[in-house]
Amino acid sequence: MSAPEPGTQTHGLVIPDLSGSVPTSAEARAKRRIAALEDELETMRQERGTKQRKTTYYVAQGRAVRRTVVLYTSLEDLITENDRRYEESVNDSGEDATLEQNRLQRGYLALAQSLPWLHSKLAELDIDDCEDMLKKLKRGADAARGDDTSTLKDLIATWINQDFRPSPLLRSDDKQLRGFVHDICGKLLCPAEWDWNNDCVKAGIRERTADYIVSENSWPLFVYENYEMDSDNMEQGLFMSKILVQAYKAIFTSPSSAREADGDGDGADILENNRRARRSLNGQVKVKTCVASIINMRKVTPRSIAYVVCQVRFALSSVSSWRTVDGDFDYEGFWNHIVDFFEDSPGPVAQRRVAKLLEWWTRKIFGKNHRQDLTPEVVSRMSVTTLAQQRKALEDAAFDSD
Numbered sequence: 139m140s141a142p143e144p145g146t147q148t149h150g151l152v153i154p155d156l157s158g159s160v161p162t163s164a165e166a167r168a169k170r171r172i173a174a175l176e177d178e179l180e181t182m183r184q185e186r187g188t189k190q191r192k193t194t195y196y197v198a199q200g201r202a203v204r205r206t207v208v209l210y211t212s213l214e215d216l217i218t219e220n221d222r223r224y225e226e227s228v229n230d231s232g233e234d235a236t237l238e239q240n241r242l243q244r245g246y247l248a249l250a251q252s253l254p255w256l257h258s259k260l261a262e263l264d265i266d267d268c269e270d271m272l273k274k275l276k277r278g279a280d281a282a283r284g285d286d287t288s289t290l291k292d293l294i295a296t297w298i299n300q301d302f303r304p305s306p307l308l309r310s311d312d313k314q315l316r317g318f319v320h321d322i323c324g325k326l327l328c329p330a331e332w333d334w335n336n337d338c339v340k341a342g343i344r345e346r347t348a349d350y351i352v353s354e355n356s357w358p359l360f361v362y363e364n365y366e367m368d369s370d371n372m373e374q375g376l377f378m379s380k381i382l383v384q385a386y387k388a389i390f391t392s393p394s395s396a397r398e399a400d401g402d403g404d405g406a407d408i409l410e411n412n413r414r415a416r417r418s419l420n421g422q423v424k425v426k427t428c429v430a431s432i433i434n435m436r437k438v439t440p441r442s443i444a445y446v447v448c449q450v451r452f453a454l455s456s457v458s459s460w461r462t463v464d465g466d467f468d469y470e471g472f473w474n475h476i477v478d479f480f481e482d483s484p485g486p487v488a489q490r491r492v493a494k495l496l497e498w499w500t501r502k503i504f505g506k507n508h509r510q511d512l513t514p515e516v517v518s519r520m521s522v523t524t525l526a527q528q529r530k531a532l533e534d535a536a537f538d539s540d
Contacts, residue, residue, distance in 0.1 A: 192271075192274075193274055196271055196274035196275050196278065197274050197275075197277050197278035197281070198278060199253055199275060199278065200274060200275035200276060200277060200278025200279045200281075200282075201278045201279065201281065201282035201429075201432075201433075202252045202253070202279075202282075202432075202433040203249070203252070203253075203275060203276070203278070203279035203282075204279045204280070204282060204283040204445060205282060205283075205286070205389070205390075205429070205433075205442060205445050206248060206252050206433065206435070206439060206441055206442050206445070207245055207248045207249045207252055207441060208245050208248075208249075208441070209283075209444070209445055209448060209469075209470070209473045210462060210469070210470040210473065211242065211245060212276075213249065213272050213275060213276065214272065215242060216242055216243075216245045216246040216249055217246065217260065219239060219242035219243050219245075219246060220243060220246040222239075223235075223243060237478065237482060240481075240482065241474065241477060241478065241481070241482075244477075244481055245441075248439070248441055252433060253275075259271065283460070284460070286389050286449055287449060287452065287453070287460055289388060289389070289393065290385055290388065290389075290449050290450065290452075290453040291310065291313065291453055292310040292311075293384070293385070293388055293393060293396065293453075294308075294381075294385075294450065294453040294454060295307075295308035295309060295310040296310065297381060297384055297396075298322055298323070301380075302322045304320070304321065304322045308320070308322075308323075313455070313456050313457070313458050314456055314458075315456070316453075316454060316455060316456045317454070317455045317456030317457070318343050318344050318352075318456075319344070319456065320456075323454045323455075323456075324340065324343070324344075325359060325365070326358065326359055326360035326365065326381070326454055327352070327358050327359070327360065327451070327454050327455065328343065328352075328358065328359050329352060329356030329357070329358060329359075330356065330357045330358065330359045330361075330362060330367035330372070331356060331367070331369070332350070334359070346465070346466075351466050352465065352466055352467055353466045353467055353468070354467055354468045354469070354471040354472035354475060355471075355475075357372070357376065358451060360379055360381055360382070360450060360451070360454065361376060361377055361379055361382065361447060362375045362376060362378070362379055363375030363376075363378035363379055364379075365379060373491065376479075376495075377443060377447070377476075377495065377499075378495070378498070380399050380400065381450060382443075382446060382447060382450060383396075383399040383502050383503070384396040384399045385446050385449060385450045385453075386438070386442070386443070386446045386499075386503055387399060387503060389429060389446060389449070390428065390429045390430045390435065390442070390503065391428045391429075391430055391503065391504075392428050399502075401502075402501065402502070430503075430504070436500075436504060437496070437500045437504070438496055438499035438500045438502075438503050438504075439496075440476070440477055440479075440480030440481055440492075440496070441477055443476065443480070443499065444473050444476035444477050444480075445473075447472075447473075447476055448469055448472060448473050448476075451469070451472070452464075452469070479492075480492050480496070
């Protein structure tokens with residue numbers, strides 16, 4: 139059957155030539171236009187929902203950055219250093235890296251460990267999407283740092299009042315009477331090489347004389363065990379104070395767990411109890427997941443200790459808003475000194491002492507369980523695995539003999 143010629147009628151419909159159009163009703167056109175707009179609106183809603191989910195995800199993931207990776211350095215600097223190192227290795231033009239470059243590269247490795255998906259994501263996204271992602275990660279990082287600062291502002295006052303019974307007592311809602319104007323806070327903030335009980339020292343610090351400059355180049359007394367330093371062995375007891383353990387627990391496990399700071403890791407398994415509580419309640423009561431569980435932390439790391447030390451130092455000070463420099467004290471330089479103590483040891487003997495200190499920290503925070511160390515290699519050397527291998531070998535030998 140041949141097609142009808144243009145201009146002829148088929149079932150009452152006039153078929154125009156190519157320059158014309160088939161008549162349609164206004165109602166039909168309106169319905170189709172509405173349907174198209176609804177499809178467009180739905181697409182926009184889906185895109186907005188996807189964008190919002192990405193924003194929420196990146197912001198949430200970013201909350202680990204300040205706590206475990208870098209307190210001040212930008213993520214862009216870490217990425218740039220990793221790119222530089224890779225290019226040098228490809229071109230065989232590697233030169234000895236500086237201390238700062240090594241710190242940056244270790245920061246990138248810590249970032250890749252905290253956010254395992256990030257490295258591949260940086261390769262997939264275009265430059266604009268990368269910048270947007272990094273901004274959202276930074277937003278989450280700064281929000282978490284602010285939350286921790288607020289938490290410790292209250293808790294530090296409680297701990298000082300309980301352990302030292304100062305007069306007057308510290309107020310949790312006021313920082314003006316902290317710092318060197320307060321006798322206990324001043325003692326804890328005092329550089330460990332000076333004697334806060336010496337009136338000349340106390341006056342010199344408070345009056346900010348040239349002989350008593352408080353800077354990031356001194357370890358404050360609060361970082362030492364029992365708040366005492368042995369001038370003949372300044373490493374002894376460093377980063378082992380009760381207030382640091384309390385603050386670490388308050389941030390990474392829970393404020394209530396900070397009450398167990400005096401123990402030697404024989405308390406409850408915080409992470410396991412948190413997991414079981416959320417599972418057993420089955421949504422009936424909301425149980426807050428601790429930070430360590432969220433970021434899958436099972437061991438204490440050098441950079442997380444540095445973060446906590448800086449937070450405690452700020453909480454003891456009289457400064458009301460977070461800043462990089464407080465008088466002559468540079469927090470960024472202080473954070474660097476702490477990280478370098480752990481990560482840039484002068485040799486294997488010092489490295490063993492650092493490893494022992496980190497083991498002490500992990501035991502204090504997470505208890506004496508070592509399930510995270512049960513790697514497949516370790517398990518393969520244990521009796522259950524060995525017996526299974528022996529039984530299989532006997533079975534194979536019997537089969538071969540038949």
